[in-house]
Amino acid sequence: MERTLLLVDDEEDIGAALARLLRPYGYRILRAKSGREGLALLAQNEAGVVVSDQCMPEMTGVEFLTQVKALYPYTVRIVLSGYADLDSVTDAINRGAIYKFLTKPWDNETLCANILEAFRHHELMLEKEQLMREIQSANDLLAQVNLEWADAMLQRDGQIKYISNYSTLTDLPNRRMFLERLVQELAHAQRDDRLVAIMFINLDRFQQINSSFGHHAGDLLLQAVAGRLRKHARAGDTVAHVGGDEFGFVLTDMQSAQGAADVAQGLIDTLAREPVSVDGKEFFVTACIGISLYPFDGIEANTLVKNASVALHHAKAVGGSRFRYYAAQMNATAWQRLAMETELHHALEREEFVLHYQPKVDLVSGKIIGMEALLRWQSPERGLVAPGEFIPLLEETGLILPVGAWVLDTACRQAQAWQQTGLSAARIAVNLSVLQFRQPGCAATVRNILEKSGMIRNAGTLELELTESLLVKDMDGTVALLDELHEMGVRLSIDDFGTGYSCLSYLKHLPIDKLKIDQSFIRNLPADGEDAAIVNAIIALGHGLGMSVIAEGVETVEQLACLQTMNCDEAQGYLFSRPVPAAEMTRLLQNGVGLDMVMGA
Numbered sequence: 001m002e003r004t005l006l007l008v009d010d011e012e013d014i015g016a017a018l019a020r021l022l023r024p025y026g027y028r029i030l031r032a033k034s035g036r037e038g039l040a041l042l043a044q045n046e047a048g049v050v051v052s053d054q055c056m057p058e059m060t061g062v063e064f065l066t067q068v069k070a071l072y073p074y075t076v077r078i079v080l081s082g083y084a085d086l087d088s089v090t091d092a093i094n095r096g097a098i099y100k101f102l103t104k105p106w107d108n109e110t111l112c113a114n115i116l117e118a119f120r121h122h123e124l125m126l127e128k129e130q131l132m133r134e135i136q137s138a139n140d141l142l143a144q145v146n147l148e149w150a151d152a153m154l155q156r157d158g159q160i161k162y163i164s165n166y167s168t169l170t171d172l173p174n175r176r177m178f179l180e181r182l183v184q185e186l187a188h189a190q191r192d193d194r195l196v197a198i199m200f201i202n203l204d205r206f207q208q209i210n211s212s213f214g215h216h217a218g219d220l221l222l223q224a225v226a227g228r229l230r231k232h233a234r235a236g237d238t239v240a241h242v243g244g245d246e247f248g249f250v251l252t253d254m255q256s257a258q259g260a261a262d263v264a265q266g267l268i269d270t271l272a273r274e275p276v277s278v279d280g281k282e283f284f285v286t287a288c289i290g291i292s293l294y295p296f297d298g299i300e301a302n303t304l305v306k307n308a309s310v311a312l313h314h315a316k317a318v319g320g321s322r323f324r325y326y327a328a329q330m331n332a333t334a335w336q337r338l339a340m341e342t343e344l345h346h347a348l349e350r351e352e353f354v355l356h357y358q359p360k361v362d363l364v365s366g367k368i369i370g371m372e373a374l375l376r377w378q379s380p381e382r383g384l385v386a387p388g389e390f391i392p393l394l395e396e397t398g399l400i401l402p403v404g405a406w407v408l409d410t411a412c413r414q415a416q417a418w419q420q421t422g423l424s425a426a427r428i429a430v431n432l433s434v435l436q437f438r439q440p441g442c443a444a445t446v447r448n449i450l451e452k453s454g455m456i457r458n459a460g461t462l463e464l465e466l467t468e469s470l471l472v473k474d475m476d477g478t479v480a481l482l483d484e485l486h487e488m489g490v491r492l493s494i495d496d497f498g499t500g501y502s503c504l505s506y507l508k509h510l511p512i513d514k515l516k517i518d519q520s521f522i523r524n525l526p527a528d529g530e531d532a533a534i535v536n537a538i539i540a541l542g543h544g545l546g547m548s549v550i551a552e553g554v555e556t557v558e559q560l561a562c563l564q565t566m567n568c569d570e571a572q573g574y575l576f577s578r579p580v581p582a583a584e585m586t587r588l589l590q591n592g593v594g595l596d597m598v599m600g601a
Contacts, residue, residue, distance in 0.1 A: 003119050004028045004045060008038040008064065009053040009080070018051065021108055022115060035064030042068065047075055048122040049115060054081040054089065054101075062088055066097040074125050076118040080104060167241035169219055170226035178240035178248045182301045185238075185252050189294055196294040197251040197260035198304045200312045201229070201267065204286045204320035206245035217278050218245075224276045225285060232263075232270055248308075257293055257325070264289045264323040272321060288315040289323035297326045337393070343379060344390060344399055348406060352378050355410055356579035359588055360429070360550060360572045363564050368589060370427030370463070372572065373411035374579045375403070395433055404436045405445060412453035414582055415461055423589045429463040431495065434470045443484040450488065459489030465516065467495055475506060486511040493550075498538055508545055515542040519553020519573070526562035536566050543567070 005027040009015040012033070019029050030045060032038040034056060042050075050068055054061035065077040079101045081089045089101045099118060102111060135142055165177040173181065182198065189196045203225065210218040222245065229247055233239040238250040251263055268287060275282035290312025298304040307326040315324040347353055357371040377385040394400040408430050415428040436442060446464075450456040464485065471478055471494065482492060493514040498521060517538050521531045535551070542549040551563050554573030563571055577588060 001123070002028055003049075004030065004047045005115065005119075006030045006032065006038060006041060006045075006047040006050045008032045008035065008050065008056070008061070010034060010056045011053070014053070022112065025112065025116070027115075035059035035061070035067070038064060039067060039071075042072060042075070047072075049076045049078065049118045051078045051080060051102075051115070054079050060088070062092040062097060066092065066095075069097050074122065074129065076122045076125075078102060078114070078118060080106070167226075170223055170241040172226050172230065172247070173238060173240040175240065175242040175248070178238060178242055178250070179301055179305070181238045181240075182250050182304070185250055186294055186299070186301060186304075189252070190299070194252070195254035195256070195259075196304075197249070197254050197257075197263070198292045198294070198308045199249040199251065199260065199264060199267075199323075200242070200290045200305075200308045201247040201249065201287050202289075202312055202316060203245040204288060204316075209283060213278075213281065217281070220278045221276055221283060221285070224278065225271065228270055229267065232267055254293075257296075260291050260293065261323065261325075264291060268321055268323065286321035288312060288320060290315055290326065291323060292326040340390065341393055341397060343381065344377075344393060344397070347377060347379070348399075348403055352380070353403065353406065354378050354581070355407065355414070356581055357414075357428075357585040358572055358579040359577050359585070360427075360570050361576050363560075363568055363571055369570065370429060371585060372429040372431075372465070372579075373407060373414075375407050376579075395435060398435065400433045400435050401439060404433055405449070408432075408446070409449045409453065412449055412455050412462060416454045418586065418589065419458070419461065423586070427461050427463060427491075429465050429493065431465045434467070437466065437470055437481070443481060443488070446485060446490065447488060450490075456488075460491055463491040463493055463514070465493045465495040468497065468499070471506075471510065479509060482511050498534060504541075512545075512547055514548045514550060517549065517551045517568075519551075522551050522553045522559055522563075522573075523555075525559045532562065535563070535568075539566050539568050 003026070005022060007015055007018050007022075007029060008031075009018070010033050015031050015033070019031060023029060030041050030047065032041055035052070036058065038050065038052065041047075050065065052061040052064055056064075061079045061081070065079060068075055068077055077098045079089055079092070079098050080103075081101050082104050089098070092098045093101065099121070100114065102114060135145055165174060166172065167174045182196075185196050188194070203221075206218065206221070209221060222241070226239075226241060226247070229239045229249075233249070234251075236252045238248075240248045240250075242248040249263070249267075251260060254260060267289065271285045271287050275284050290308045290310065292298065292304045292307040292311060294304055297307045311324045311326040315322050318324070354376050355373045356376050357373055359368045360370045360372065361367070362369045375387060375391065377387075377390050379385050391400075394403055411428050411430050436445075439445070446462075447456070450459055450462065455461055471482075486492060491513045492511060493516055494512055495516050496518040497515045499518045515538060517535055521535050521538075524531050525535065526532055539549045548569040550570035550572060551559075551568050552572045554560055554563065554571045554575045556575060559573075560571060560575060580588070
């Protein structure tokens, strides 16, 4: 069925623009520059939709469309109006003269969608009119038609009711129904003095499955999990799909809090015991569960749901495949975390971040040959905040991207300033987070900072420290990015070497300059023979691959002596200096730390 559209506008440019916008949709387009021309065209052509400008000479859009309504009642009428014409247009809508109005200037996507909907409305009216004619001409079928219509409406009502209360994916009650049943059960529990347990269940690594195998596989997995949970529910319990990869349980007639733990552990075991088969692939599913109890953790549904969610968050923070009861301190921790996140959002613009520097010492010459730039947060409310308290939150919220860029820029500018004053040992190391490394344009960002700081001519002064786990993901992309950084002259170091996944088969292919031995292996030297063997092996590996090796966390003379006998190249730790502000680092560079000073201390 051809769709004919009449455009009426006295301005040629606007009419032409509308025609160009709408022609790709396959409409047969008629154009007129006045209401009089529009009526003439309608007398010769059947148009489904008319779009008219409001402000036109001789006849306004509303006046024109009022005549169109009287002559062609099934033509859908739309007026294109500025806000100044809103009163007259609103009156026309109330009188039924126009179907709807769109404002100038228009949004292309909205306009196209409204035109399409208008044609559908027009066609629906024609179908309805045809249906009414058929009903009128077939009185003998009227009763049957009415019965069928009523039945269709009942089915539709049933479908609407079902959709509003159940998940169409898993056929389990949705969050709305879950809350309704929880309120009902709490009323019964209050009357009968009984316990009720609320559990939220979240699948571990579900997003990874979705990303790797597609949303279809994720949907099938959720359906399979829903089936297992449904079988595990007792009579009177409610199991619901409350959204995404999260399910909810309302456990009634609980005799004790331990009963909820038994159910939770049973659910975890049920999910983990046998793999779920999806499109010929098997997945072992684990889950975390948060539990709140009525009346101990709240007496209102919303409070209990919130507390179960808090407990779930803590269960996931500890690790997969476990459950946690709600405890009051969890809420306090959650609020503290939220407050810190809010403060961190403003810390960069308020210049609350500072860099401290910890020297690196050559174990042969005994001289300072560089330093590591370490982020610190000088909060007005909290004082100097330990990195372990706020850096994980920066990474989780994505704030590590702007803050990490600030760290790199500030460190490069400071290193350049030291070099300009003749302190040649100002080689500086900066940690690069996973988010920064995976961010598109990472190499371009580094180059831009080097150029702005003036270090691009001596890029070897910058050393980027990367974790092992970061390097082994997307090996092709990792190698390409490392090569690009290395070609700039930037030195690359593997931080905390030995604590993550040591992908030795790929290590020889990466343009790595240095291995940094994690302090966990240094702490018990030289007494711990196993740690000594690991450290010795890392040093031998690094040297064998043409890399230098540095040990971090060196705090005693005995550790230093042990590392020297193993031919370790560099060391860093409190034995030489704790991380210090730039001014104090400048004095260390000028005066030196020196192994003689350390050994004689």
